[in-house]
Amino acid sequence: MMTTAIDRQQKPKFARRSEADMRLKNNRLGMTIFQVSWIMVFLALIIVNWQLRFSYSEWPPAGVASFDPLLPSAATLALLLSLVMVRQGLQTLRRNHVAGFLMRWRGAIALGIAFMAIIVYEFASVSDAAMATQYGVTMRLMTGFHLVHALAILAIMVYVYRSGATGSYSRDEHDSWAVEGTAKLWTFVTLAWLMFYVVLYWIR
Amino acid sequence: MATIAVPLGAQGEQIEAEAVQRPALSEYLRWSVDHKIIGVQYGVSAFLFFMIGGAMAMLIRLELWTPELDVMVSGAAYNSLFTIHGTIMIFLFIIPMWAAFGNFVVPLQLGAKDMAFPWLNAFAFWLIPPAAVVVLLGYFVSPAEAGWTSYPPLSTLFSGDGQTLWALGAHLLGISSIMGSINFIVTIFNMRPPEMTIWRMPLLCWAVLATSIIAVMATPFLAGALTLLLLDRVAGTTFFDAAGGGDVLLWQNIFWFYSHPAVYIMVLPGMGVLSEVLSVHSRKPVFGYRMVGLSSMGIAFVGFTVWAHHMFTSLQPELRIPFMITTMIIAVPTGIKMFSWLGTIWGGKIRFTSAMLFALGFLSLFVIGGISGVMLAALPFDIHVHDTYFVVSHFHFVLFGGSVFAVYAALYHWFPKVTGRMMNERLGRIHFLFTYFGFLFTFFPMHVVGMLGMPRRVAVYVEAFQPWNQLISFSAFVLGFSSFIVIYNVIKSYYHGPVAGANPWRALTLEWQTTSPPPATNFADDPIPFENPYGYGTEAAAAYLDVVDEAFSGGNGSP
Numbered sequence: 001m002m003t004t005a006i007d008r009q010q011k012p013k014f015a016r017r018s019e020a021d022m023r024l025k026n027n028r029l030g031m032t033i034f035q036v037s038w039i040m041v042f043l044a045l046i047i048v049n050w051q052l053r054f055s056y057s058e059w060p061p062a063g064v065a066s067f068d069p070l071l072p073s074a075a076t077l078a079l080l081l082s083l084v085m086v087r088q089g090l091q092t093l094r095r096n097h098v099a100g101f102l103m104r105w106r107g108a109i110a111l112g113i114a115f116m117a118i119i120v121y122e123f124a125s126v127s128d129a130a131m132a133t134q135y136g137v138t139m140r141l142m143t144g145f146h147l148v149h150a151l152a153i154l155a156i157m158v159y160v161y162r163s164g165a166t167g168s169y170s171r172d173e174h175d176s177w178a179v180e181g182t183a184k185l186w187t188f189v190t191l192a193w194l195m196f197y198v199v200l201y202w203i204r
Numbered sequence: 205m206a207t208i209a210v211p212l213g214a215q216g217e218q219i220e221a222e223a224v225q226r227p228a229l230s231e232y233l234r235w236s237v238d239h240k241i242i243g244v245q246y247g248v249s250a251f252l253f254f255m256i257g258g259a260m261a262m263l264i265r266l267e268l269w270t271p272e273l274d275v276m277v278s279g280a281a282y283n284s285l286f287t288i289h290g291t292i293m294i295f296l297f298i299i300p301m302w303a304a305f306g307n308f309v310v311p312l313q314l315g316a317k318d319m320a321f322p323w324l325n326a327f328a329f330w331l332i333p334p335a336a337v338v339v340l341l342g343y344f345v346s347p348a349e350a351g352w353t354s355y356p357p358l359s360t361l362f363s364g365d366g367q368t369l370w371a372l373g374a375h376l377l378g379i380s381s382i383m384g385s386i387n388f389i390v391t392i393f394n395m396r397p398p399e400m401t402i403w404r405m406p407l408l409c410w411a412v413l414a415t416s417i418i419a420v421m422a423t424p425f426l427a428g429a430l431t432l433l434l435l436d437r438v439a440g441t442t443f444f445d446a447a448g449g450g451d452v453l454l455w456q457n458i459f460w461f462y463s464h465p466a467v468y469i470m471v472l473p474g475m476g477v478l479s480e481v482l483s484v485h486s487r488k489p490v491f492g493y494r495m496v497g498l499s500s501m502g503i504a505f506v507g508f509t510v511w512a513h514h515m516f517t518s519l520q521p522e523l524r525i526p527f528m529i530t531t532m533i534i535a536v537p538t539g540i541k542m543f544s545w546l547g548t549i550w551g552g553k554i555r556f557t558s559a560m561l562f563a564l565g566f567l568s569l570f571v572i573g574g575i576s577g578v579m580l581a582a583l584p585f586d587i588h589v590h591d592t593y594f595v596v597s598h599f600h601f602v603l604f605g606g607s608v609f610a611v612y613a614a615l616y617h618w619f620p621k622v623t624g625r626m627m628n629e630r631l632g633r634i635h636f637l638f639t640y641f642g643f644l645f646t647f648f649p650m651h652v653v654g655m656l657g658m659p660r661r662v663a664v665y666v667e668a669f670q671p672w673n674q675l676i677s678f679s680a681f682v683l684g685f686s687s688f689i690v691i692y693n694v695i696k697s698y699y700h701g702p703v704a705g706a707n708p709w710r711a712l713t714l715e716w717q718t719t720s721p722p723p724a725t726n727f728a729d730d731p732i733p734f735e736n737p738y739g740y741g742t743e744a745a746a747a748y749l750d751v752v753d754e755a756f757s758g759g760n761g762s763p
Contacts, residue, residue, distance in 0.1 A: 022394065026320040030390045037382055037420035044428030044458055048443065051457065055449050134449040137441055145431070 020174045027177055035188045042192045045142050046199050052134040059204060061133040067122070069201040075118035076197050082111035083190045086157075090183045096171035098164065101179070105161045108186070112154045119143055119150075142196050149192065153185045226624060226721055235330065237322035240722065242329050243308030244622065249332065250301040254608075255687065256340075257292035260285055262684050265677040271667045282663035283349040284366070288340075290352030291370065294470070295377045296336055298607050302473040303329075303384050305614050306412045308622060310388065312715035312722060313406045315731040316395040321387050328387070331380035339373035342366030351661065353463070356444035356455050360436050368437050371430045378423045378430070381469075385416035385423075392416075399733055406713045406737045407496055411476025414500035418465045418472075418507060426462035429455060453518060460511035468507045470603060472500055474610025475541055478563050481613045482545055484711045485560035486552025489738040492544045499544075502537035510534055516586050524583055531581035538574055542567075557709075558632025562613035565640050569605025573598060576651065591661070594654025600647045612639070612690065619694070620708050624720040625701030628693050635689040642683030649676050706756035710749050713737045717752050 017025065053059045060066045089104035123143050130136030160182045163169070169176040232244055264286055267275040276282045311319055319325045342348060346364030350356075359367050392413045396405065433455070435441045442448025444455050483490045490496060512519055512527040519527070545567055554560065576598040580586050589595065612635075619627050653672045658665055665673070707716040712734045718727050739745050 026390050026394050029394060030321060030386050033386045033389050033420055037386065037424055040421060040424035041428050044425045044461075047458065048428070048432065048454060051451055051454050052443070052449065055446070055451055061449070134443075137443075141432075141435070141441075 024174055024177060027181065031181055031184050035184065039188070039192060042146070042195060045138075045145060046195060049138045049142065049199055052138055055134060060130070060135045064130045064133055064135050065127065066204070067139065067201055071118050072122060072197060072201055075115045075122075076193065078111045078118070079115040079190055079193055082108045082115065083186060085111065086183045086186045090176075090179055093164075093169060093176055093179055094171050094173075098167070098169070101169075102161065102164055105157065105164070109154065109157055109161060112150070112157065112186075116147060116150055116154070119147055123147065139200055142200060146189075146193055146196055150189050153182070153189050156182050157186065235326060237318070237326045238724065239307050239311050239319045239322065239325060240622075240726075242325055243304050243306075245304075245329055246300050246307060246332075247304030249336075250297050250304055253292050253296035253336065254301070257289050257297055258684055258687060260289040260292070262681065264289060265680040267663050268665070268673050269677045271665050271670055271673075273663050276663060279663055280349055283351075283661070284343065284347030286661060287348050287351050288343045291339060291348075291374075293603075294352055294466075295374060296332070296339070298470045298603065299377070299381060299466075300332055301607075301611055302412075302415065302470070303381075305408075305477065305611075305618065306384075306388055306415075306473060309618060309715055310409055310412055311391060311395070312621075312718070312726055313409055313713050313737075314391065314395050314400065315397045315714045315727060315733060316391065317725050317727075319387050320390040320395060324383050325387050328380045328383040331376050331383075335373040335376035335380070338369050338376070342369030342373070345369065353459065354433065354455075356433070356436070356452050359433060359455075360444055368434065371434050371437070375427060375430050375434075378426045381419050382423050385419035388412050388416040389420070397730065397733060403494065403497075404733065404735070404737060405497075407479035407490060407493070407500075408473070408476035410497040411472045411479075411500050414504040415469050415472045417501075418469050418504045422462045422465040422469075422508070425458050426466075429458040429462065432458075453515070456515050456518065457511070460514045461508075464511040464514065465504070465507040467599075467602070468503055471606050471610075472503060474566065474607045474614075475500070477610045477614040477617070478545060478566055479541075479548070480711075480713070481559050481563040481617050482548045482567075483738045483740065484617070484709050485557055485563070486549045486554045487740045488548055488552040489736065489740060490544065491547030491550075492540070493738065495540050496544045499537035499540040502540075503534060506530060506534045506537065513581060513586075516583060517590050528581055528583050532578060535574065535578050535581075542571060542574070557616065558627065558629055558636060559613045559616035561633065561636040562609050562616065562639075565636065566606060566609040566613065569601055569609060569643065572648075573601030573605055576601060589654055591659055592654040593650040593658050593660055596660050597647050597650035597654055600650075604643060604647070609639075612636075615690070615694075617709070618715075619697065620704030621715055621720050621722070623698055623701075624704055625697050625699075626704050626708060627697040627701060631689060631693040631696075635686055635693065638682060638686035638689060642679050642686055645679035646676055646683050705753075707749065707752055710753075712739060712745060712748065719756060 056062075085104045085108040089101045089108065092100035092104060123140055126136045126140055130139070160178050163178065169179055173180075227241060231241055232248070236242060236245075263275065264282075267273070267282060267285075273279065273282070276285065307319070307325065311317070343366055346366045348354065348359070348363045348367040348370045350358035350363050350367065354363075354367065354370070392405070392409050396402075432441075432443045436443050436445070436450075442450045444450050444452050446452065479490050479496055509530040510527060512523060513531045516524055516527075549564075576594070580589070580595065580598055616627055616632055619625070649672050653669055653676075654660075656669070658669050658672075704720045706719055708720075709716070714731050714733050715722075717731055734745065734748050
């Protein structure tokens with residue numbers, strides 16, 4: 001026999017999250033989904049690169065010198081170091097050491113700029129012979145597309161750094177979401193670049 | 205021993221008195237972060253585009269009344285007409301229309317106060333009007349002529365500047381769709397009440413979740429393809445031009461890798477609506493609830509493996525069979541849904557409300573669209589009917605007989621919740637009859653002319669097809685007329701419809717356990733869902749519904 005006792009005051013069995021916790025949880029999941037989603041554009045460009053390879057009997061096409069991986073490798077190293085410093089900066093902030101956070105982010109931003117400078121140089125120095133084929137064009141498409149993202153997210157990093165310098169963030173997870181989110185975006189830039197780096201310079 | 209908790213605070217009566225106020229119409233014209241306002245904004249603007257796209261369909265059918273070119277000035281004008289018809293219907297009508305119902309209903313079904321990111325939600329909507337202006341402007345400047353699929357070289361060498369604007373507009377719509385979908389996924393995963401496990405979630409939420417997963421994974425490919433198209437048109441690259449080392453099939457691959465999953469974006473929420481409507485209006489639990497939820501995910505997953513069936517005639521022969529097999533496999537999760545719907549209404553206490561009629565209409569028409577889909581998946585048959593009216597018939601059966609019928613079912617079902625008024629059932633039935641028979645006699649004969657060999661996308665045809673085309677055109681005009689009945693019904697009911705009360709259908713999902721329209725925070729208190737969202741026919745369910753009725757009796761009035 002089922003009773004139908006009705007209790008308007010009854011509290012749910014489980015505690016509900018506070019609004020601030022909820023927002024943080026939403027931000028984290030939202031950021032993850034955004035990253036998984038947007039990495040697909042980079043994947044699409046890799047597919048473009050691969051499908052266009054089949055238009056040629058060899059890759060790089062005959063008469064075109066292949067790209068020298070030396071400078072891009074240095075740039076990749078700079079980007080990876082920059083990512084390490086960004087993540088360390090976040091951890092330092094979590095230990096409530098704001099000055100340490102700022103110091104690491106200064107380094108990260110400098111390394112990010114170095115990365116972009118090298119890639120801009122690479123973008124500019126594609127030979128005319130390469131540009132006459134899809135070898136050069138897809139390279140410029142991919143690096144250019146990546147540069148736009150790197151620039152936008154580096155700008156966000158600078159903005160977050162400036163806010164940090166005026167004391168906007170504390171060790172509290174809710175207060176430092178902007179730092180965490182930006183670090184995640186920079187991770188995204190790094191991962192996207194690593195994919196491109198392998199495809200452009202190492203897969204013949 | 206079951207305790208039934210009512211989703212109401214102690215001050216339920218007081219909230220009731222405030223909530224009877226509907227938002228002023230001017231609020232719908234402004235920026236708002238309330239998901240209920242945004243839902244209506246999506247819905248009304250999508251329906252407006254439906255009418256514009258429908259008017260273009262009428263022009264197409266008028267042109268095809270005779271075998272000669274008479275209404276349009278040239279074949280090119282006809283090309284741009286069906287191009288803009290398809291673009292509007294897909295990018296500006298169906299996809300935003302499901303965002304409308306998703307926005308309004310999903311947070312309510314989850315017992316949430318709003319979406320996870322209200323501002324982002326509003327931003328996603330407000331990208332649509334500028335995108336629509338850009339796309340429609342293109343039609344009047346120098347129209348795109350390459351069909352909504354925009355295959356190069358048609359879209360690179362032959363189309364006007366409208367094609368560039370088309371690509372820009374589609375870019376904006378894609379970004380809007382990604383932002384909206386991120387919002388849906390986060391809302392559905394994070395904002396459920398603690399009592400609602402994922403296996404107690406209403407099936408519309410399952411469907412919207414699957415749709416959103418497709419949208420976030422696939423839409424970026426559209427962004428990639430459109431970027432290449434824009435560069436080819438504007439910057440002089442040759443990604444799609446074999447003379448410059450490019451490949452025309454590149455577009456088809458990337459475009460269909462987005463657009464085939466996108467057809468499930470267009471129909472999956474409709475399938476979710478169907479599970480809700482059939483269950484509520486036949487007073488029976490959904491048959492095979494878990495399988496229906498999982499089949500949505502199955503469709504989403506398999507949907508990514510079938511894109512090249514759109515390219516059967518241009519594909520390398522050895523790749524055709526694998527894509528034929530995956531395409532046939534996708535009929536399995538769809539079949540699971542079909543059986544679930546039939547099992548749900550089987551032996552139910554069916555009430556033939558307008559919502560139910562449209563849901564049954566979906567059932568009968570979608571099964572035809574599905575079967576013609578399996579026919580097209582069979583390679584030899586596909587090559588026979590390639591680019592004929594058989595294909596046109598197939599996708600209209602799925603997208604009109606499927607999606608639009610589900611949109612109407614959803615409209616009749618949730619209109620009382622949105623406005624607090626019931627729709628006129630008599631007009632609803634008349635609307636159903638006109639739509640159903642108008643639709644059936646428009647698109648069913650297309651199967652026949654298609655198999656007889658009438659090609660699609662041409663304004664001029666062999667004289668022998670004229671009687672068929674006149675039947676099709678006449679029925680199309682009836683179908684076009686039917687949409688004015690629903691507009692009249694909506695406007696009339698908005699002002700003069702009987703007051704709906706909180707739960708006119710006696711449904712168990714959470715959106716009905718609050719006033720109609722719901723207050724700004726949706727619920728007076730944190731709502732507690734009933735143990736099974738479709739547990740109709742039990743004593744506990746009846747007791748739960750009685751308590752809800754009593755609590756909201758201030759504005760009660762059953763249909």
